[in-house]
Amino acid sequence: MLLSYIAPLPLMMVGLHRGLVAALVAGLAAMAAVAGVAGELSSLPFAVSAVLPSLVVVRQALLCRSNSDGSVEWYPPGLVLGWLTGMGVALILIGVALVPDQPAGGEMGGIQAWVTDTVGRTMELLAPTLTVEQRRSALDWWVPYFPAMVAGSWLAMAIVNAVTAQGFLARLGRSQRPTPVYRKLELPVWLGVVLAVAWAVGAMAEGDLGYLARNVAAVTLIPFGLLGLAAMHGWAANRPNARMLLAVMYGVLFLASAWAFVPVAGLGLVRFLTRFRRSADGGDGKEK
Template sequence: MRGSPLLIGLGAGATSALLYAAAASGSPLALLLLYAAPLPILIAAAGWRHLAGLVATVFGAACLAVVVGPKTALYFTIAVGLPSWWLAYLALLARTGEGGVVEWYPPGRLVIWCAAIGALLVAASIPLVATSLEEYRAALRELFTKAFEARGGTPGLVPDADAKPLIELMTALAPSMAAGFWTASSLFNLWLAARIVRASGRLVRPWPDLRRIAFPNKAFIGLFGGFAGSLLPDLAGLVAELFAGTFLMAFALLGLAVVHVVTQATPARGLILVAVYGMLVLQPWILLFLAGLGVAEQIFGVRRRFGGPPGGPPATATANLP
């Protein structure tokens, strides 16, 4: 995979802008394309340094400004371009420690950044919809009501069933779920981009042991502060809920890392992991259990009992810094 950062950035920006613009159709497939929009920028920034990511962001926004409009270009820059560039920049950040050993930016901190950005982006979209909590929920309620009416009723309910309770539940959970899904999709895109760049031979940092990710102690602030702040009135409580949702997702990932470590000496490890990942797809409530396991790891260090303390990525003696 050769090419100059400028050309790679131009191509990545055009591709990312096309994926972002495709979401305008409103179909489920288009929504998936929207969440895939950061991937080209992440690949460009991870493989050709952050300059290529900046070029991709600027060029993608310019394409959208010309073809769609300046407002869409602004949304693309804030929601897709800059977060993707920043995450890739951090992923390649390194410093020289004692003995000339290069210390790379810890993967656990990247997870925390994804959680914080996910909450902030959804919070930033709230003023575009309403100026109060009631107005915001009313807008969501109307959106879900129209969606159910367009599909001819509520799937899974008997014909005469009242869809109102389900709509109210979705109205209450949708913001936090959207922020949590953004966090999960960002982490997946970052992982996939790194794998693609690694396969091309352009990944300058060694691949970290993701089973050993560790969060800074202040990560608790995002989780418990979010839950405590959700008791606040009006939009302040809603914004706190967003942080609670995204940090819950982050701690669930930490809990999943614990599962990988504690089962490594178990003969039925493969079966256990398949069951856990299968339940994540079929029964998403297991995220609560995994998040609790992640909190236990943060407090008690569960993994230390199963093969050494948690650590960061392996170090190398040389590296090309971004």
């Protein structure tokens, strides 16, 4: 089960080393292997969770252009992150489109009612020993943002594997592009627009539209959390005890669990809106 989280890693390593065609061939071979071992239907979720993000990362990350002075400008990591986030949002929309027609379920609406029923049935199968109160408490926690949890997990897995693949290849001297300076991360403007619109609609609308908008906003907030981490790294970059500071900050974030994401994403939003930079963290997030 744990190995499934690093399934994109070898595909991304092949692609970032050999190119998009090699990644595609490796992905098709992996899908055939999965189909042979676990059945043909198993290759589809593997394609969505591992092959698709690998192809997107490889294609976009290896884009570059030559400048008049002979330097090479590589596709910024923030734009790669934008592509992955857009795909995460698209997965939510596709999933909603595949939900069978449901009668409006009171305040929750059809989609949320269907999610509640589906998650509840799954819990009955996987955790039959839970009491009614425990099951209800779990549903209250999971259901409101369940689509965002699924898409967010997909997005996080793609990001971690992409960064890890690039890091491994750089250490081995096999990477086609230089490793980005992640603390100089810049996000595309459209991510801020999508976040603002989704948040506004989610706050004002009810039923399916509000439920969908709130989940889209939650997924779109993830890049801003990474932008907040980039700001923290930029702040610590030129300090003599930078490693210790970062270790303490990540330790606090780990102990605070998911709630720590809120202030970090808030810092990312501040950085996005003001474009503030310390002199030691200047630049445009592009590698040349």
